[in-house]
Amino acid sequence: MLPRMKTRQKVLVLYLANSALDAPVIAWAVYDGTGQTLHMAGDDDTPPYATGLDALKDGWRLFQASQLLPHARGEEHDVAYLKYEFFFEQLVEVAP
Template identity: 30%
Template sequence: MHLTTPDLDSQVVAWAMFDPSVSEADVQMQSGDEDEPPYASVLDAMRDDWNVLQTPRLPENPTDFQTGHLLYEYVLQKFD
């Protein structure tokens, strides 16, 4: 999940799902498959027993660039 700020309760702006149990014949989540994130925030996912890893913040792009990476990335993992 990518958030608008480093606050765990801030809005999700992007997300991706990967399920290692999905067979090669089945398709993983693709960009644009869902309109709504699975959780409104990382904090909501934590309340649903997801483990969270905050990835290091990458340096911001120079001011002459308009595009770049999303700054606030969190990896969620759940053990059943």
């Protein structure tokens, strides 16, 4: 009997320039639950995708987007955090 494959999750976090999925990626992180990649994709200067839409086209599934909340009056230009965060996943079959 062949060993049964196990399913593992890869998570891709893309921070976009604005709330549209076709906006440019400005920061990112990748977490590989398969154990095949031991570093984050953000270790180099090139994002894995140019936009969130490109990740969707490559088979990543969007499962969370940041809630769109207006800035408080006077804080419209605050850049203390990256507001437009999108979480994607891929389910990958790995050998046991």
